[in-house]
Amino acid sequence: MTKLVYLHEPGVLCNLALRYRLNEIYTYTGRILIAVNPFAKLPHMYDMHMMEQYRGVQFGELSPHVFAIADASYRAMVSENCSQSILVSGESGAGKTETTKLIMRYLTFVGGRAIGDIRSVEQQVLESNPLLEAFGNARTVRNDNSSRFGKFVEIQFNKSGRISGAAVRTYLLERSRVVQISESERNYHCFYQLCASGKDADKYKLAHPQNFYYLNQSHMYELEGVNDAEEYLKTRRAMDIVGICFSDQEAIFRIVAAILHLGNIEFSPGKEFDSSVIKDEKCKFHLQMAADLLMVDVNLLLSTMCYRTIKTPEGNIIKAVDSSAAVIGRDTLAKTVYARLFDWLVDNINKSIGQDMESRSQIGVLDIYGFECFKYNSFEQLCINFANEKLQQHFNKHVFKMEQEEYKTEEINWSYIDFVDNQDILDLIEKV
């Protein structure tokens, strides 16, 4: 990109388009890699042979590639003894999560240890991806496998540059999706996987997704080229590799099933003003199922939704709520239980992979979920977009600082360049 005669927007876009047509999806602009989503499987681009090729080669010597970025950060970490981070940014569907996985794959390749031990740290690091995706990814209008949470993976290395531990931190899981989905989108993959699991689905009295309110608000049940029954087995296998024991796996899916049953509980107005009762026999069945699966008392569960407790200095006042408030209570319970399950999964992944407290240095890879603008944007969306704007600002500052320093060392005379700055937007939200 820096070799272009005219470095302006049309020139940059034209260059990317020309290269894309030649199947060159990667382009450098200085130290930054631009990836254009190929929307096609390119296995030859990412196989063992390719990883071997990029290993230890001076940055810029070979064609632009995500492995070159990963290799450069690994080399810098080893030679400068200094932790590194890689920021993957772009709008929804641009290819961030796929890129992050490729970076992780390369780092486990150069920093891996003995092959053969199936529960090795690097295997666990890689298997944490399908597991987190089953519970944190969903189909959106833009992407069949859109991450609905942000992820920062720290891969820790020891003195000899070998992976010694890892930690996954997650941010801003989209809770609202558990109870509300728009047309042509889906809820989190794990719900459909469990419904398609056959024996396990029967055990939890589940059926086709169209029978559950949390799934049938949209008529999108299947994904092209994806078999949810097979995905269910993959998720279970990932749990094995990551070290989640059988009884914990059962507990996880019990909660997933309980949430689906919870969603089918409906309420009717009660005899008294502003009160609610459970609607009919079918709802009673789902209530009983939810209570059994969550191992709680069925009457307590019902009153949690139909009554509200108000704390006062004189003691607690218990007040009935109308049926629409009971639905809100039900949804809040479902969202909270799901969000806690997700956090529990992340904690367990971290515990089982293990952190190396004495690690010499680490490489962090940030995959935040992309900027999106819907017809109605919830508070959750605002937080996500705000995080993206902050990252963009960080990126701009970092890149311009790097450029400035390079000009200084090369003793090139230059004047400050003006660029589109999003600080105004950040100020609008951040400034008190």
Ligand SMILES: Nc1ncnc2c1ncn2[C@@H]1O[C@H](COP(=O)(O)OP(=O)(O)O)[C@@H](O)[C@H]1O
């Ligand atoms: N390097 C790649 N090679 C092949 N397909 C890709 C690549 N990057 C992205 N894709 C395709 O695009 C889809 C969306 O990419 P994803 O990484 O999930 O987007 P984002 O995380 O930016 O929202 C993926 O499911 C995959 O089909």
Ligand SMILES: [Mg+2]
């Ligand atoms: Mg993503």
